[in-house]
Amino acid sequence: MKTESLSRAFADFSTPLIADAALRLKIPLRISPPGIRPVTPNQRLAGQALPVRHFGSVDVFLEAMENAQSGDVLVIDNGGRLDEGCIGDLTALEAEHCGLAGIAVWGTHRDTPELRQIRLPIFSYGVSPCDPRRLDPRYASALRSARFGNFLVEPCDVVFADDDGCLFVEAECIDELLRVAQEIWQRERRQAEAIRGGHSLREQLEFAQYLKKRAADSSYTFREHLRKISGAIEE
Numbered sequence: 001m002k003t004e005s006l007s008r009a010f011a012d013f014s015t016p017l018i019a020d021a022a023l024r025l026k027i028p029l030r031i032s033p034p035g036i037r038p039v040t041p042n043q044r045l046a047g048q049a050l051p052v053r054h055f056g057s058v059d060v061f062l063e064a065m066e067n068a069q070s071g072d073v074l075v076i077d078n079g080g081r082l083d084e085g086c087i088g089d090l091t092a093l094e095a096e097h098c099g100l101a102g103i104a105v106w107g108t109h110r111d112t113p114e115l116r117q118i119r120l121p122i123f124s125y126g127v128s129p130c131d132p133r134r135l136d137p138r139y140a141s142a143l144r145s146a147r148f149g150n151f152l153v154e155p156c157d158v159v160f161a162d163d164d165g166c167l168f169v170e171a172e173c174i175d176e177l178l179r180v181a182q183e184i185w186q187r188e189r190r191q192a193e194a195i196r197g198g199h200s201l202r203e204q205l206e207f208a209q210y211l212k213k214r215a216a217d218s219s220y221t222f223r224e225h226l227r228k229i230s231g232a233i234e235e
Helices: 003-010 015-025 059-066 089-097 112-118 171-196 207-216 222-229
Strands: 045-053 073-077 085-087 102-106 122-124 146-148 151-153 157-162 165-170
Touching (some): 015 165, 059 089, 102 157, 157 171, 165 171
Parallel strands (some): 073 102
């Protein structure tokens, strides 16, 4: 799927919907560590991963941008450090200038007021006023992969991020993943509208019948019941 189509498709969805679709399809899903949030609330991000490993100098970000495609997401491995803001307004402006869709940082940022004015979607652990003071040896894989928590992100991955967090999926699964996410979204919207119209969720999901079946068979699960009636609230 082209980057523009990916962004448009995700505009109607959320990371919970993507996660539900992945669960249904049994597609491997990598979820960012707790605490990764957008610099500005209500920002959304979807695009091909552009991974990079930070070693103390901003030049590695600029080098990654040399070969970036419009709509890529710069995924920065800063080891989850909280003691330095590894990106600020100049990096964000340059990312915007070269057409990146946004930035996801396993670490923190700085220059928050300026970043909020720029409005490029940026996700991180939060803020640190201090620049990096170190210059570590550079990994040979600095432009080929990035750690984000306890997993690896590579250029073959797609990034989705919103107020609920950030997750990563292999690009080859995206078309089917978005198709199922659309189905789940439509079903949940119908259920939500029915509740607003006075038809309770318990009625829609035939919850009383489920309780009777469970009483007769303790192995009967709610998820099994939902599958039988094509209901949606959990996968």
